[in-house]
Amino acid sequence: MVNVTYDQSGDMVWTDPSTGDVVVYNLGDIGFVLISMALVLIMIPGVGFFYSGLLRRKNALSMIYMSMASLAVVSFQWFFWGYSLAFSETGSAYIGNLKYFGLKGVLGQPSIGSTRIPALLFCIYQLMFAAITPALACGAIAERARLGPILVFIFIWSTLVYDPIACWTWNSNGWSFVLGGLDFAGGTPVHISSGTAALAISIYLGKRRGYGTERLAYKPHNTTYVILGTVFLWFGWFGFNGGSALSANLRAIQACIVTNLAAATGGLTWMLLDYRIERKWSAVGFCSGAIAGLVAITPGSGFVGAPAAVLFGVMGGSVCNFATQLKFLVGYDDALDIFASHAIGGMVGNILTGLFAQASVAGFDGITEIPGGWLDRHWVQLGYQVADSVSGFAYSFVMTTIILWIMHFIPGLRLRTTEEAEILGIDDAEMGEFAYDYVGLEQEIGHSVDVGLGAVGGAREPRHGHVEGESEASASVEEKDAR
Numbered sequence: 001m002v003n004v005t006y007d008q009s010g011d012m013v014w015t016d017p018s019t020g021d022v023v024v025y026n027l028g029d030i031g032f033v034l035i036s037m038a039l040v041l042i043m044i045p046g047v048g049f050f051y052s053g054l055l056r057r058k059n060a061l062s063m064i065y066m067s068m069a070s071l072a073v074v075s076f077q078w079f080f081w082g083y084s085l086a087f088s089e090t091g092s093a094y095i096g097n098l099k100y101f102g103l104k105g106v107l108g109q110p111s112i113g114s115t116r117i118p119a120l121l122f123c124i125y126q127l128m129f130a131a132i133t134p135a136l137a138c139g140a141i142a143e144r145a146r147l148g149p150i151l152v153f154i155f156i157w158s159t160l161v162y163d164p165i166a167c168w169t170w171n172s173n174g175w176s177f178v179l180g181g182l183d184f185a186g187g188t189p190v191h192i193s194s195g196t197a198a199l200a201i202s203i204y205l206g207k208r209r210g211y212g213t214e215r216l217a218y219k220p221h222n223t224t225y226v227i228l229g230t231v232f233l234w235f236g237w238f239g240f241n242g243g244s245a246l247s248a249n250l251r252a253i254q255a256c257i258v259t260n261l262a263a264a265t266g267g268l269t270w271m272l273l274d275y276r277i278e279r280k281w282s283a284v285g286f287c288s289g290a291i292a293g294l295v296a297i298t299p300g301s302g303f304v305g306a307p308a309a310v311l312f313g314v315m316g317g318s319v320c321n322f323a324t325q326l327k328f329l330v331g332y333d334d335a336l337d338i339f340a341s342h343a344i345g346g347m348v349g350n351i352l353t354g355l356f357a358q359a360s361v362a363g364f365d366g367i368t369e370i371p372g373g374w375l376d377r378h379w380v381q382l383g384y385q386v387a388d389s390v391s392g393f394a395y396s397f398v399m400t401t402i403i404l405w406i407m408h409f410i411p412g413l414r415l416r417t418t419e420e421a422e423i424l425g426i427d428d429a430e431m432g433e434f435a436y437d438y439v440g441l442e443q444e445i446g447h448s449v450d451v452g453l454g455a456v457g458g459a460r461e462p463r464h465g466h467v468e469g470e471s472e473a474s475a476s477v478e479e480k481d482a483r
Contacts, residue, residue: 004108014108014118023109029116029247033125036243039236040128044071044135046232050287051139051336052435053225056218058425059143060225060435066150070135073154078127079103085163086171087112087126093175095164112172114246125243126166129186133162133194136342137400140198141415142335144208144422147430149413153403161197161399165189165392181388182353182370182381184255185244187299187346188392195343196393198334200400204408205415207333209422223283230287234263237294241301251364255301258309259294265313266293273321288341292320295345300353303370308356315352320345347389354385 003015012025048067052060074082081101088096089112100106103123111122134154141150166189168174169181176183183189210216220226241259245252270289274282296316297309304312323340327333334340357373371378407413421429428434 032248033117033121033243036239037125037128039239043233043236044132046229047135049225050229053222054220054336055142057221058427062426066138067135070154071131073151074131074158077155077158078130082130082163083123086166091173093173095167116247130162133190134158136194137197139336139338140201144205144417145415146417149415152413156403161396165193176388179384181384182303182357183299184302185241185298187349188388191295191342191346192392193396195339196396197400198338200397202332202334204404211333220284226284226287230290249365251302254364257306258301259297261309262293262297262313263290265310266290266317269314269317270321289317292316292341292345295342296349299349303353303357303362305361312352315348316345319348350385350389354382
């Protein structure tokens, strides 16, 4: 029997069976965090649509699938041991233990994140953060990786990379938390870790076929998908940042205000920077900037005021825009600029948080007390922020690289796909399914499409890549691609 009752006001009362202590949970706070959890969930397919729209149509479906596969894999991993490794109260300064293995004992007790909500609610809310992080990172597999091994990679990466970083950032025993690092909603655990992992994945996989030629100088195949993904992400980010207050209070409202403001100024900044070169008002540029602004404001959303949020958006949009050129300077193929948008954006946010964090803003919830940042003359805060950022970057890059190369030498787990599959497209080669029906594949994979083939039985689509004539069917992949 769960030790839960309700008082006269309708609030939930939980009694600790071992000590008899009573904790009162406000149902409004519980409802707010539940809704925030759902908002963060909708961000995950948002990532898929955003990535999908930026690619060529023959790889569009794989990105949407990958985002949902990340949610599924991490949901099991979080139940199995992820939550325990990140948030067990008896863990070390770097990683938790298996106290809550299989969610054993996770129920009505006050959560490690806030005594205002039960642990079970905190668990499902934090799951969504854990699920979206590898989805962000795995965009780096775009157009050149096998989808099966990615499922294994996500499970291992979440265990060895995300969980330790989340532990040292948000667990009350974590070294960064104890040191005094400020990260309200995931600048390091979510953005720096995923962006850096994307860099490691891009280096490991190598360049796509045709890199540096006109073949890869394509425009996004579906800008509508990019905008739709941005809408999902912007919408969900209110639950991502606002919900991190873990209570329906003024601090949550303030987090939503600065989140929206940073997204708006980031989008406008990136779009204007692109306009100076192209003399076009780019929707893709605006969406990219909005995401950069959202990334930058994430660590500081519960600590900074509205004027500072404008600077977060402008700096996030500007720095991330210029950071997209790093791949040409260094020579890696990050198809979706994940490192530039998330790792660099997260670092910008962490540093600006050290400068502009205010004790007065953090105290909007009536509970939190911090020394603040440079605005409050707490000069050492910037050092804490830099230490956390550098640690997250280094740990994620090294561990991701190790995971990738260990998998490389295990039969069946190598990520890089074949050249033939890359030419055909990951959707067809790996999934046998397509994002669209009757699309013009001829210019992409070099053969004509038999549009006269009618729909087949069941729920399957007709064979989009049906080749006319035996000579075409027997032609080598190289011959087709040479046309």
